[in-house]
Amino acid sequence: MAMANKVMTERPAARSRKTSLQPTPAAGRTILFQNENSLIEFIRGDMPSNRLAVTFAPPALCDVNGFGYYEDRLRTEGFDVLAIKQASDMGYADLTAETIATVCDQIPQYQSVTVLGTEAGATAALRLFSAFSNVTILAVSPDMTVDCALAKPVQAQITMIYDPCVPAQVENFQQASTLFSRATVFKTPHTGSPARYSLEESGTLVALVIAMGEGTILDVNRHFRANRHLSATALYVLGNDALTKRQLPAARRLLKRSYEVENRPEIGIAYCHTLRESGAPLDAVAFMKTIVDRYHHNAHLWAALSYFQEMADEREEALMSIRHAIELQPQVEPFLVAERRLLNDLFDDLRMKQMMTEAALNKSRAEFALAQGHGGTEFSWERATMLAVGSLLILVTLAAVAISFRLV
Known part of the structure; x- marks a missing residue:
């Protein structure tokens, strides 16, 4: 089952500088395995390649009909892709090493095979590919709460990445390290949980896969630090850490920059907290209103606006906002509790x-x-x-x- 033992003679495909690809034509996609939950699909690149990337979709990307995890980016970099997908999050428990061996017999031999998985997908990659020789596995934030019964002996080269600032990731790594004591380990502080978002957005993940495919070494932390200004998630994690430590000027700067990189509601809410904690509650309300204007059908954002209005002593406005949240989602108990509290406060004010x-x-x-x-x-x-x-x-x-x- 050493699917990389046969060295191909053609030259590696040149890297394309395109930022995106059109979907591969049906002729370039082959379904090699499918059951009720999982699908394994082989996708050829636009040019002949002697590098294969095997990708396990993370739990947040359960969709057998969509692209494989990181498929378009890896094809851009000259990889053929074996995409392993699932319809619902089962941790790929329905797949066995025998299934993988049968699939691998149906595809060409490659000079370089890199297996990429994150969270439960990382655990599946370790479980299903660790017995293959001449294979490199990149496991990002492996979730060891998922069964990881291994086929012995372990022959693959394994690299694991985790954030040592996240207790759950530390615990998972400690469990994984007992099974893979010879693995190369990169601790990437402040990448968050899971670490893949920061690594993807900063370009570090694809740079590492490319390096593995070429048999070279990448200084992961150096690359990440040099490029984390491109990652909204990395800036968000740093900003939240500064907010927790009451380093308010740094928190405001980092979270503002994070929101500028990507207008995500959770980042905007964190920035509003820094404004309120810095003694500018009305600025927090004004900024939160811009978020609600963008996502005006989101009940939880209306509830967040109500909170910041209440903190700014705008209780009548806060009541109007929480009632709007209730109109959008009538059965959310915290919304009803907040409405009752505001009503009681207003009633007490009138009595006073x-x-x-x-x-x-x-x-x-x-x-x-x-x-x-x-x-x-x-x-x-x-x-x-x-x-x-x-x-x-x-x-x-x-x-x-x-x-x-x-x-x-």
Whole structure:
């Protein structure tokens, strides 16, 4: 089963500088295996190649009808691709080493074979390909909660990447290292969980696969640090870390830059937190409104806007926003809890105003009585009347609010 033992004689395909490819014509795609959940598809590049990339789609990309994981980018770089996909996240438990061996017998021999997997896909890559000789496996953030019963002995060259700042990844790596003690390990701090997003966006992942395909060594951390300004995820992870450490100027700078690289809602919300923590709650509200304008059908973003409005003491506006969130998703319990809390706060505010008005009116009555007792002429009936009318107006408003919000 050493599918890379036969060295091909043609020259490696030149790297294309195109940033994207059109879908491979049907003639260039061959389904080699399919069951109820998994599909294995062989995709030839536009030019002859002696390099094969085997890719396992991560759990977030369950779609047997779409492109294989990283397929278009790897074809751009001159690889043929064996794409292993699944319809739902089963950790590829339905695939066996025998299935993989049968599939490999149906494809050409390659000088270089690189197997790429992340999370559960990384674990599947280790489980299904570790017994192959002359194969290199790149396992990014392997998820060792998935069964990893290995076919012994381990013959593949294995490289593992994980973020040592993420406790779950550290635990997974510790389990994996007991099975693959000879693996090459790259610790990539602040890549996040899973690490693949930062590595993809910075270009580090494809650079590493290319290096493996060519039999060269890449300084992963050096490449990542030099290019992480291109990764919204990497900047987001750094910004959140700075926010946690109360390094607010750094957090604001990093999260603002992250949002400029890619307008993702979670990044914008984190940036709003830095604005609020920096003493600019109204700026946080204003920025959150721009996010809601972009994604106005997202109930959770309306709820986030309500939160920042409440923090800025704009409780009436906060109530309107949370009620809009409820209109979009009526059954979300935290939305209903937030609405009730805001209603109670507004009701308490109105009662407090009523008490203050009554106190002012009582004071005016006392002043009137004192003036009458001393024959004074300083007291103004107009003032007493205005206070009484003001109190009445507040009572009317209180009643209207109570009726509107079904408090009575």
